[in-house]
Amino acid sequence: MKFAWFPGCVSRGACRELYASVKAVAPILGLELTEMTEAACTGAGVISEHSPGVADALNARTFAMAQKMGLPVMNNCSTCMGVMAGVQARLGGDGTALGRVNGVLKAEALEYKPPVRVTNFLWVLVEDVGLEKLKSLVKRPLRGVRLGPFYGCYILRPEANLGFGEKPERGKYLEQVIAACGGDPVDYEGKDKCCGFPILTMNRKNSLSMAGDHLLEARGNGAHGLVTPCPLCHLNLDAQQPDAAKVKGQRIDLPILHLPQLVGLALGLEPKDLGLGKHIVSTRPLLDRAGVGG
Amino acid sequence: MKATLIVRRYDPESGKPPYDQTYTVAVGESEVVLDALIKIREEQDGSLALRCSCRSAICGSCAMNMNGHPGLACKTKVAALSPHGEPVQVGPGGNLPVIKDLVVDMGPFWSKVRQVTPWLRPGAPPPANEEYRVPNERMLDLSGMMACIMCGACVMACTVLEAEQGQGGKPDEGFLGPAALAKALRFVGDPRDGTSRERLEALMGGGGIWDCTHCFECVQRCPKGVAPMDRILELRRRAVDAGFTDHNGVRHAQAFVDSIRKHGQLDENYLARKSVTFGELFQMMPVALRMLLAGKMPPMFPHNLPGDSREDVKRIFEAMEEEKPA
Numbered sequence: 022m023k024f025a026w027f028p029g030c031v032s033r034g035a036c037r038e039l040y041a042s043v044k045a046v047a048p049i050l051g052l053e054l055t056e057m058t059e060a061a062c063t064g065a066g067v068i069s070e071h072s073p074g075v076a077d078a079l080n081a082r083t084f085a086m087a088q089k090m091g092l093p094v095m096n097n098c099s100t101c102m103g104v105m106a107g108v109q110a111r112l113g114g115d116g117t118a119l120g121r122v123n124g125v126l127k128a129e130a131l132e133y134k135p136p137v138r139v140t141n142f143l144w145v146l147v148e149d150v151g152l153e154k155l156k157s158l159v160k161r162p163l164r165g166v167r168l169g170p171f172y173g174c175y176i177l178r179p180e181a182n183l184g185f186g187e188k189p190e191r192g193k194y195l196e197q198v199i200a201a202c203g204g205d206p207v208d209y210e211g212k213d214k215c216c217g218f219p220i221l222t223m224n225r226k227n228s229l230s231m232a233g234d235h236l237l238e239a240r241g242n243g244a245h246g247l248v249t250p251c252p253l254c255h256l257n258l259d260a261q262q263p264d265a266a267k268v269k270g271q272r273i274d275l276p277i278l279h280l281p282q283l284v285g286l287a288l289g290l291e292p293k294d295l296g297l298g299k300h301i302v303s304t305r306p307l308l309d310r311a312g313v314g315g
Numbered sequence: 316m317k318a319t320l321i322v323r324r325y326d327p328e329s330g331k332p333p334y335d336q337t338y339t340v341a342v343g344e345s346e347v348v349l350d351a352l353i354k355i356r357e358e359q360d361g362s363l364a365l366r367c368s369c370r371s372a373i374c375g376s377c378a379m380n381m382n383g384h385p386g387l388a389c390k391t392k393v394a395a396l397s398p399h400g401e402p403v404q405v406g407p408g409g410n411l412p413v414i415k416d417l418v419v420d421m422g423p424f425w426s427k428v429r430q431v432t433p434w435l436r437p438g439a440p441p442p443a444n445e446e447y448r449v450p451n452e453r454m455l456d457l458s459g460m461m462a463c464i465m466c467g468a469c470v471m472a473c474t475v476l477e478a479e480q481g482q483g484g485k486p487d488e489g490f491l492g493p494a495a496l497a498k499a500l501r502f503v504g505d506p507r508d509g510t511s512r513e514r515l516e517a518l519m520g521g522g523g524i525w526d527c528t529h530c531f532e533c534v535q536r537c538p539k540g541v542a543p544m545d546r547i548l549e550l551r552r553r554a555v556d557a558g559f560t561d562h563n564g565v566r567h568a569q570a571f572v573d574s575i576r577k578h579g580q581l582d583e584n585y586l587a588r589k590s591v592t593f594g595e596l597f598q599m600m601p602v603a604l605r606m607l608l609a610g611k612m613p614p615m616f617p618h619n620l621p622g623d624s625r626e627d628v629k630r631i632f633e634a635m636e637e638e639k640p641a
């Protein structure tokens with residue numbers, strides 16, 4: 022299972038523990054990752070808002086590079102996934118947009134020839150590694166740990182761009198992976214809603230209130246922590262959690278795991294190799310519950 | 316097949332809080348949730364309140380929550396929600412006051428649509444002895460918004476409205492919401508309208524286009540392909556083009572774009588500095604400090620792409636940036 026790995030900006034910036042944990046679990050899962058060091062940011066939806074043409078070309082450039090490597094693209098971010106899927110859809114039309122984009126890419130001897138397979142760490146776990154294989158690799162089942170899934174909008178919507186027609190279970194993968202790792206998935210309404218990150222600088226109160234609502238609902242339903250495949254959701258749910266707690270007027274203290282951190286724990290890796298000390302909300306209570314020392 | 320519907324009931328006159336009632340009803344393969352509800356009302360429980368008219372996804376009156384998400388009950392097959400005979404959860408749509416059972420008060424919905432002045436304000440009188448003529452292409456894009464049947468599904472799904480009401484906000488205040496803003500673009504984009512600037516300016520304030528959190532809920536739930544969020548993003552582009560730039564949202568977008576243009580990658584520090592005003596930056600200091608202590612601050616020198624790639628990214632910006640979407 023070889024992939025052109027697109028780590029994205031946030032996992033190389035504010036969430037470096039995500040980068041480290043993907044790297045740590047990949048060899049155990051049998052994933053051979055070649056990091057795309059020359060690929061640019063997807064634009065996170067902000068560039069396409071400013072200029073769809075630029076976003077299309079930046080991502081087509083990434084796709085063309087992967088095609089040159091002969092590999093499918095794997096990202097580890099709901100936002101990257103959504104943006105890339107959107108560009109795939111836009112460049113799949115009558116060929117006019119594709120022609121313009123390839124005209125620009127010519128200068129660096131690249132050409133994007135659709136289709137390209139773009140996937141992400143969550144989908145790879147279920148569709149490539151497989152849940153049975155994952156279960157067989159688990160060394161430290163997280164028995165008795167109740168975890169709420171938090172997907173992030175762009176890995177779920179719009180379904181038409183994200184292959185839900187062929188793979189309708191994609192909206193349940195997180196629960197399946199939590200269970201495969203030995204944990205108990207906790208159901209709550211906020212699991213597929215917005216974390217509020219996109220409006221953090223524009224409407225801070227609404228943004229923090231969104232994060233706070235979901236965190237409190239999950240905790241109320243018995244969650245010991247949340248798991249997310251999206252580093253931007255992680256920023257709003259973890260780094261902003263103390264402020265979300267202030268907006269909601271109550272303590273929250275709910276640890277948030279990046280998806281590969283959960284997998285790494287179940288595979289028996291050490292918390293420090295997974296950057297579990299680099300969170301704002303301490304992961305210690307959750308680790309204790311899972312019987313992880315260190 | 317037999318279908319089980321768990322219906323959220325509520326009768327404000329009874330003084331009782333909302334409760335769930337389970338019904339079992341026979342439905343055909345191709346029957347929709349509305350068919351099942353009408354059978355229940357006619358054969359089992361005449362007290363069940365619901366709203367419908369056309370039964371053909373045209374009138375927009377039957378929007379409600381099904382398995383937690385809003386849509387038209389007359390367009391949603393029971394079999395699609397319950398492939399293996401699972402019970403189907405039915406309830407009133409969110410973000411609007413419940414009148415009884417599945418019937419919500421559309422008043423706040425209409426009041427927000429009215430706030431965007433949903434009628435034409437012509438820039439000039441029509442040419443003498445003629446009617447206004449608009450080129451076909453210009454109306455083509457607008458037809459996407461004119462397809463709206465005002466069902467409210469997008470408003471019921473909107474995560475920002477939910478957050479506002481969770482904080483005690485009233486349904487007819489705050490964020491204008493997806494349906495009204497899509498309607499706003501329908502008139503901002505109409506070549507006959509003479510007040511596009513005023514319309515855009517009005518949308519720059521609180522509750523306007525910059526309050527949308529980009530969650531795609533409205534795009535996913537709209538039964539008519541109106542894609543309200545895409546319309547909101549188009550309004551943002553048009554507002555910036557028209558020179559309305561004094562807003563955090565604009566500064567955030569500009570800083571983001573600049574960072575990618577220069578580095579090919581996002582510089583999160585730069586983004587935080589450029590996209591907020593001084594007061595807000597001060598507010599963010601505790602967060603920055605927290606992140607620094609946890610070893611989480613982005614590197615001071617942003618992760619750069621290799622030199623060649625930076626040139627390539629610049630070239631892409633130069634070639635594509637001026638292109639406006641069709």
Ligand code: SF4
Pocket residue numbers: 469472473474475476492493526527528529530531532533534543544547
């Ligand atoms: S994309 Fe914007 S308008 Fe649409 S549901 Fe989300 S927050 Fe509301």
Ligand code: SF4
Pocket residue numbers: 462463464465466467468469470493494497536537538539540541542543
């Ligand atoms: S935009 Fe779509 S979901 Fe919203 S009111 Fe119109 S038809 Fe209904």
Ligand code: FES
Pocket residue numbers: 366367368369370371372373374375376377378387388389390
């Ligand atoms: S009854 Fe008219 S839209 Fe459903």
